[in-house]
Amino acid sequence: MNMAYELWRRGFKVLLWDNDKQGNLSKAFGRYHAEQTAPVTRLLNGDWQKPEELIQPTDYEGMDIITSNLSLFGATWNLMKEESEDRVKKYQKFMEAETGEQTGSIVSDRYDYCIFDNPPDIGINVLNALVITDEVIVPVKIDENALEGLDIVAEQIEDARVLNPSLTLKGVLITIYQNTDGESAGLEWLRQEYDKADSRNHSRYDILGVIRYSRKVAENSFVKKPIYEYSPWCAAAQDYKWFVSNYTGRER
Ligand SMILES: Nc1ncnc2c1ncn2[C@@H]1O[C@H](COP(=O)(O)OP(=O)(O)OP(=O)(O)O)[C@@H](O)[C@H]1O
Ligand SMILES: [Mg+2]
Secondary structure, three states: OHHHHHHOOOOOEEEEEEEEOOHHHHHHHOOOOOOOOOHHHHHOOOOOHHHHHEEEEOOOOOOEEOOOOOOOHHHHHHHHHHHHHHHHOOOHHHHEEEEOOOOOOOOHHOEEEEEEEOOOOOOOOOHHHHHOOOEEEEEEOOOOOHHHHHHHHHHHHHHHHOOOOOEEEEEEEEEEEOOOOOHHHHHHHHHHHHHOOOOOOOOOOOOEEEEEHHHHHHHHHHOOOOOOOOOOOHHHHHHHHHHHHHHHHHOO
16 A cells, blocks of 8 residues: 555556455555455456456545455355466456557556555465566565565566566565564675575565554554555655655656
8 A cells, every 4th residue: 555655646557456355455445345246356257347347446546446355265266176278367358458448448558557465375366466467576574484485485476487477576675674683684684695696586685675663554554544644754654655766766
């Protein structure tokens, strides 16, 4: 949500895609509907006609969302059993679908960025996302388990390149960072790993940003707003701003 907000503040058109059955991203925008079959589920089921049926506006003009809920669970389960080639191309089909706006214009033309919020496990819904993803950003909290998990993620992304050769692991975004001895040692270790990496997997552990722990972020989960709108001067709000300036090369 905070990354999308910062892109939007720079004038980019953003499509958010909640790819997690918990639907926390949808909830954060006040767009969670528990009772209906969620748009992301309908996408995987192939149960839609026009893209407009599935895209919802947020309160921020130029930022739209495709929402999720628990119905996603059933859809992934069904698709796993299907043996068709296109079971990982359901999202691609949507991005290439014509919109009502003008002849020949497709969904992906409408946006500068599409951000998938993925769950931690790579299921068929995540594979669908990886097929149309250019860059993967891995949010990590610095602890031993998470750092070990990074190797696995890097391998899985490498494997997924069979489905999408242009897929790259852009880097990691450190979150909930506290400047303790343990965490600063972990950060230092990550930086060295990156420097050591040979040119072939150069981008492997690139650190795209460090988002510091802020009490305001924890409080904010009840407010349902980007952190910058809730508390612009807190460390996390400033860090998200820096991260997106650095990522896009554009200040706001
Ligand atoms: N910079 C931060 N400072 C303080 N607390 C944070 C920060 N970032 C995240 N949190 C806390 O951690 C919780 C989970 O964060 P987030 O939703 O980004 O993680 P997640 O791993 O995607 O979890 P899930 O998808 O299960 O919600 C947030 O509700 C928030 O309370
Ligand atoms: Mg999440």
